[in-house]
Amino acid sequence: MDIPREHLVDMYQTMVKIRRFEERIREIYLDDKLPAFDIAAGLIPGEMHLAAGQEPVAVGMRPHLKAGDAITATHRPHHIAIAQGVDLKKMAAEIFGRETGLGRGKGGHMHLFSVDPAFGCSGIIGEGMPVAVGSAMAFRHKGTDNVALAFFGEGAANQGSFHESLNLAALWNLPVVFICEDNAYAISVPKTASTAIADNSDRAAGYGIPGVLVAANDPVAVYEVMGEAIARARKGEGPSLVEVKTDRLWGHFEGDADAYRSDEFKADMVARDPVNSFVKRLTDEGILNESDIAGIQQAMYDEVEEAIQFALDSPYPEPETALEDVFAERTVTL
Numbered sequence: 001m002d003i004p005r006e007h008l009v010d011m012y013q014t015m016v017k018i019r020r021f022e023e024r025i026r027e028i029y030l031d032d033k034l035p036a037f038d039i040a041a042g043l044i045p046g047e048m049h050l051a052a053g054q055e056p057v058a059v060g061m062r063p064h065l066k067a068g069d070a071i072t073a074t075h076r077p078h079h080i081a082i083a084q085g086v087d088l089k090k091m092a093a094e095i096f097g098r099e100t101g102l103g104r105g106k107g108g109h110m111h112l113f114s115v116d117p118a119f120g121c122s123g124i125i126g127e128g129m130p131v132a133v134g135s136a137m138a139f140r141h142k143g144t145d146n147v148a149l150a151f152f153g154e155g156a157a158n159q160g161s162f163h164e165s166l167n168l169a170a171l172w173n174l175p176v177v178f179i180c181e182d183n184a185y186a187i188s189v190p191k192t193a194s195t196a197i198a199d200n201s202d203r204a205a206g207y208g209i210p211g212v213l214v215a216a217n218d219p220v221a222v223y224e225v226m227g228e229a230i231a232r233a234r235k236g237e238g239p240s241l242v243e244v245k246t247d248r249l250w251g252h253f254e255g256d257a258d259a260y261r262s263d264e265f266k267a268d269m270v271a272r273d274p275v276n277s278f279v280k281r282l283t284d285e286g287i288l289n290e291s292d293i294a295g296i297q298q299a300m301y302d303e304v305e306e307a308i309q310f311a312l313d314s315p316y317p318e319p320e321t322a323l324e325d326v327f328a329e330r331t332v333t334l
């Protein structure tokens, strides 16, 4: 692999951190909700969308980022936020609804916002793409060489905002990279039932920009393609669309019976789990040995545990603060 060792190790470490974080969130989330699934119960009430299996999409871009780059993600945001370097403690606290969270506990897991690094996400499908275009316009006006990255699912690629964003970014030659995470399903709807073409990367041609398909759920393949797309945008050569065929190992949300995917489909995904296959490759190629791997796992597990403990030790926001940091108050006179 013609990639600096430090980048390979960094990508693996980050994959382990993401997976461990999501495993722990999943355990705690489900703890008080079962056996009869009660979405309002437990330490993390509300919906929870986890991205286990999609780590390659997130870590592949990571070594190419620089300070000031902006990222938008989706309702399934943890892997991207962690890979960008969003503060893990504040992120965990936000997920647990605590005062010390990124949004002082008011946003929850689908609404993680960070100023530095610049990260945002939303429960509204397709919302992040126009926001990334706006960030790219800001970079243009400020004269920086920063890049905006918009991550979205293949379901979101059928929203108008996808087409509007690609069109404007291409027209104005803005420094944006659009990354489609194709996990083949939008909730329970298979892509074949919603999308007229097999590969969303082909849609780039409609806007005269490069469209690149990464057919493998592999951090190295994503690294290479994202390296080119980000460098292109930084040099002022305009936007690109990257599509990665990836796997959502778990349900659409925690509590999803996931009956719309066959046992065989799910077993195949587990067999090709990208965390396992990447570490095997790094071991086979002599990049990591068993003691390196054990050390990385311990360090990442400890970091995740510290973040979760920080969240659990943090207070809930005071009720009086509920109306702070919201849009302007309005007085309605009848």
Ligand SMILES: Cc1ncc(C[n+]2csc(CCOP(=O)(O)OP(=O)(O)O)c2C)c(N)n1
Binding pocket: 074, 075, 076, 123, 124, 125, 126, 152, 153, 154, 155, 156, 157, 183, 185, 186, 187, 252
């Ligand atoms: C505008 C809008 N429409 C519908 C929904 C309900 N919804 C939540 S997730 C989802 C599917 C998204 O699929 P995809 O974009 O492929 O992302 P994935 O969940 O696979 O990561 C839908 C339709 C929503 N949140 N926002």
Ligand SMILES: [Mg+2]
Binding pocket: 153, 154, 155, 181, 182, 183, 184, 185, 186, 187
């Ligand atoms: Mg999807």
